[in-house]
Amino acid sequence: xxxxxxxxxxxxxxxxxxxxxxxxxxxxxxxxxxxxxxxxxxxxxxxxxxxxxxxxxxxxxxxxxxxxxxxxxxxxxxxxxxxxxxxxxxxxxxxxxxxxxxxxxxxxxxxxxxxxxxxxxxxxxxxxxxxxxxxxxxxxxxxxxxxxxxxxxxxxxxxxxxxxxxxxxxxxxxxxxxxxxxxxxxxxxxxxxxxxxxxxxxxxxxxxxxxxxxxxxxxxxxxxxxxxxxxxxxxxxxxxxxxxxxxxxxxxxxxxxxxxxxxxxxxxxxxxxxxxxxxxxxxxxxxxxxxxxxxxxxxxxxxxxxxxxxxx
Amino acid sequence: xxxxxxxxxxxxxxxxxxxxxxxxxxxxxxxxxxxxxxxxxxxxxxxxxxxxxxxxxxxxxxxxxxxxxxxxxxxxxxxxxxxxxxxxxxxxxxxxxxxxxxxxxxxxxxxxxxxxxxxxxxxxxxxxxxxxxxxxxxxxxxxxxxxxxxxxxxxxxxxxxxxxxxxxxxxxxxxxxxxxxxxxxxxxxxxxxxxxxxxxxxxxxxxxxxxxxxxxxxxxxxxxxxxxxxxxxxxxxxxxxxxxxxxxxxxxxxxxxxxxxxxxxxxxxxxxxxxxxxxxxxxxxxxxxxxxxxxxxxxxxxxxxxxxxxxx
Numbered sequence: 203x204x205x206x207x208x209x210x211x212x213x214x215x216x217x218x219x220x221x222x223x224x225x226x227x228x229x230x231x232x233x234x235x236x237x238x239x240x241x242x243x244x245x246x247x248x249x250x251x252x253x254x255x256x257x258x259x260x261x262x263x264x265x266x267x268x269x270x271x272x273x274x275x276x277x278x279x280x281x282x283x284x285x286x287x288x289x290x291x292x293x294x295x296x297x298x299x300x301x302x303x304x305x306x307x308x309x310x311x312x313x314x315x316x317x318x319x320x321x322x323x324x325x326x327x328x329x330x331x332x333x334x335x336x337x338x339x340x341x342x343x344x345x346x347x348x349x350x351x352x353x354x355x356x357x358x359x360x361x362x363x364x365x366x367x368x369x370x371x372x373x374x375x376x377x378x379x380x381x382x383x384x385x386x387x388x389x390x391x392x393x394x395x396x397x398x399x400x401x402x403x404x405x406x407x408x409x410x411x412x413x414x415x416x417x418x419x420x421x422x423x424x425x426x427x428x429x430x431x432x433x434x435x436x437x438x439x440x441x442x443x444x445x446x447x448x449x450x451x452x453x454x455x456x457x458x459x460x461x462x463x464x465x466x467x468x469x470x471x472x473x474x475x476x477x478x479x480x481x482x483x484x485x486x487x488x489x490x491x492x493x494x495x496x497x498x499x500x501x502x503x504x505x506x507x508x509x510x511x512x513x514x
Numbered sequence: 515x516x517x518x519x520x521x522x523x524x525x526x527x528x529x530x531x532x533x534x535x536x537x538x539x540x541x542x543x544x545x546x547x548x549x550x551x552x553x554x555x556x557x558x559x560x561x562x563x564x565x566x567x568x569x570x571x572x573x574x575x576x577x578x579x580x581x582x583x584x585x586x587x588x589x590x591x592x593x594x595x596x597x598x599x600x601x602x603x604x605x606x607x608x609x610x611x612x613x614x615x616x617x618x619x620x621x622x623x624x625x626x627x628x629x630x631x632x633x634x635x636x637x638x639x640x641x642x643x644x645x646x647x648x649x650x651x652x653x654x655x656x657x658x659x660x661x662x663x664x665x666x667x668x669x670x671x672x673x674x675x676x677x678x679x680x681x682x683x684x685x686x687x688x689x690x691x692x693x694x695x696x697x698x699x700x701x702x703x704x705x706x707x708x709x710x711x712x713x714x715x716x717x718x719x720x721x722x723x724x725x726x727x728x729x730x731x732x733x734x735x736x737x738x739x740x741x742x743x744x745x746x747x748x749x750x751x752x753x754x755x756x757x758x759x760x761x762x763x764x765x766x767x768x769x770x771x772x773x774x775x776x777x778x779x780x781x782x783x784x785x786x787x788x789x790x791x792x793x794x795x796x797x798x799x800x801x802x803x804x805x806x807x808x809x810x811x812x813x814x815x816x817x818x819x820x821x822x823x824x825x826x
Binding site: 368 | 640646690
């Protein structure tokens with residue numbers, strides 16, 4: 203259980219009150235969408251169907267939260283925007299692959315994603331598997347290519363970190379634990395591990411991509427990772443709250459699925475009120491991690507509170 | 515149609531008669547299996563099932579033909595064996611991912627692979643999708659890590675080339691074309707394109723990984739790619755011949771599937787005899803590509819003829 207005597211303030215810190223995350227998210231989404239449009243052009247030829255499905259999956263939309271993390275983290279360290287945009291696009295491609303595969307009938311069997319037919323419903327299962335494989339591969343292709351950074355060491359390091367975050371000891375491991383959750387009674391520790399792998403690992407990479415591109419020091423990398431870890435868990439609790447309390451229109455996907463599938467979540471363990479308090483505590487902890495950067499980090503520091511508002 | 519007036523000799527060139535590819539393949543398989551065993555250790559913890567399935571899929575066996583190409587190509591250019599082995603293991607991990615996903619019910623729906631239950635039959639579909647995703651991700655993780663090569667530029671270049679070979683304009687594109695082949699009447703050109711993407715692209719990368727690790731020149735890369743391109747097509751024709759004429763014991767997988775699924779192959783278009791002749795022509799063309807390297811390339815040059823013998 204979260205420490206109940208560690209009550210955070212009700213809202214964001216007063217100095218963050220007027221920062222608009224919403225505008226930043228919109229600008230980041232527009233920029234990363236333009237980059238993805240360049241990186242996954244409409245295809246011709248016999249193999250085009252896989253690329254069409256990749257484009258479909260990517261352009262169904264979404265908040266572009268991970269690319270935003272990368273762009274905001276890059277701005278904090280003065281990374282040239284074209285490089286940051288390539289890393290952001292790679293991360294969104296990788297995130298989209300995970301959604302396409304997670305939605306498959308043999309996984310979560312979802313028909314809707316962001317209010318639109320999932321890729322296997324719009325195309326077919328084989329095409330969805332291949333489109334996911336293609337997006338995963340594309341993420342590494344983007345990071346490894348010279349326009350992402352002049353230094354091969356930096357590019358190889360980006361590939362390494364993303365592969366670790368996404369692999370069987372990261373996001374894939376988290377999805378594996380999630381697939382087993384319907385038949386096992388997970389407790390708090392298991393669910394936190396699940397979320398940390400399934401969501402947290404890629405959040406961490408998205409946040410540290412900026413300092414990695416800037417060749418910043420280990421202290422900076424650690425701060426951005428800590429920010430992302432707490433943010434990711436807060437975000438996941440918010441998502442679980444929407445699954446319990448939200449409407450399909452807001453969520454853009456099928457709601458009530460976790461309960462229907464008998465999956466425990468932090469919300470089912472804590473209860474709604476305690477889950478909200480824990481999410482707020484995590485939001486404050488995330489914001490604190492960035493305090494060394496002062497006012498230039500204000501927009502990023504208000505992101506956790508913005509995300510919690512979705513689930514209020 | 516292949517040029518029928520371009521009749522190659524019946525067997526391999528006389529100077530290759532005594533070279534044993536068989537021993538080389540066995541040694542390469544043992545070495546790469548030991549490397550894969552280190553790189554995918556038995557796992558503990560909640561997420562272990564995905565790693566177990568990755569190990570299962572990899573250690574079901576196989577000829578390790580692609581790792582052999584990488585090791586033999588590396589030896590030709592004096593690449594230290596530990597580096598060559600990492601590249602070879604990455605390529606085999608990537609090849610195995612493609613088999614795991616291609617075998618899925620929504621793709622080729624195969625129950626047997628190398629005489630053993632396919633990964634989704636041994637585990638379940640969700641685990642097989644995740645194991646494939648994990649192996650694909652692992653391939654890039656291995657190539658990008660410093661032990662593969664001291665130069666980040668070389669590591670990033672390996673990642674780039676593999677991503678292009680494996681992606682939607684490479685192997686994934688080939689599988690997409692293959693999935694559509696049952697409902698479309700492909701001709702020779704389409705089938706050659708299919709094979710070039712589905713099999714040839716990864717063969718080419720496996721062969722050029724050695725010169726890439728050696729930072730050899732473009733001429734060397736082009737020669738090794740040409741060797742692999744002709745080898746890959748010859749190998750695919752041999753595989754199609756086994757599908758028509760072979761026994762399940764030899765093939766280790768379900769035979770007669772292409773015909774049952776109404777898929778055209780070069781064998782169904784050329785006929786068995788003409789297909790054998792074309793495969794031999796390609797084998798000679800492949801061997802010729804390596805003639806500048808003299809006797810040290812003899813074992814690699816005899817590989818195409820060794821592979822054709824399987825289908826004789």
